Amino acid sequence: MTSEPEYIDRLGPLLGRHGFKIKMPFPLSECPPGWLPILDDLLVELRRKGCRTVAQVKQKFGGLRVNLPLRASSQAHAAVEKAVGRAARTCEECGRPGRPREGLRWVQTLCAACWKEKAAARKARAQRAGRRV
Numbered sequence: 001m002t003s004e005p006e007y008i009d010r011l012g013p014l015l016g017r018h019g020f021k022i023k024m025p026f027p028l029s030e031c032p033p034g035w036l037p038i039l040d041d042l043l044v045e046l047r048r049k050g051c052r053t054v055a056q057v058k059q060k061f062g063g064l065r066v067n068l069p070l071r072a073s074s075q076a077h078a079a080v081e082k083a084v085g086r087a088a089r090t091c092e093e094c095g096r097p098g099r100p101r102e103g104l105r106w107v108q109t110l111c112a113a114c115w116k117e118k119a120a121a122r123k124a125r126a127q128r129a130g131r132r133v
Contacts, residue, residue, distance in 0.1 A: 011039075011057060018043040020052055031057050032092035035064055042066065042083040051076040062100035062107035063088055 011031045020043060031039050039057065046054075046068075055067040064087035066080045091098030091111035098111040104118055 014040060014043070015054070018047055020046075020054060030059065031064075032059055034090060034092045034095035034098075035059075035087050037095060038064065038083050038086050038090060039066075042079060045079040045082075046076050049073055049076040049079060059092060059108070062109045 014031070014036060018040075046052075051068060051072050053069050055069055056065065057067075058065050064084050066083065068076055068080060088100065088109060089097060090109065091114050092109050093114040094111060096111040096113075098109050098114070100107055100109050101115050104122055108118070110118065
């Protein structure tokens with residue numbers, strides 16, 4: 001399991017390696033580790049389409065969100081939609097095939113193994129706190 005600051009630490013170098021700028025402050029931008037290869041491929045594609053700035057990158061409701069500047073081309077937006085579709089089938093923690101799953105604190109796209117690990121960790125935390133899950 002990866003913490004949010006680690007997500008941010010990984011995102012900055014990835015954007016920089018491709019020569020991208022991010023408009024939003026880094027605490028509002030993140031990318032889970034399993035989706036970094038998807039984002040890497042997306043940045044290559046966006047660069048080919050002439051886009052060098054992203055407004056925000058994040059996970060929301062189990063899906064990848066990449067917000068582009070208003071002036072981005074329709075081809076750039078199509079590349080984002082393709083990456084979003086790929087992320088919807090990829091575990092955000094490990095990169096294996098996954099699907100959106102509910103039942104934790106929020107919806108996450110996870111493989112069966114990561115889902116079981118997170119569910120077990122949540123149950124253990126609840127038991128230590130004397131709560132029912």
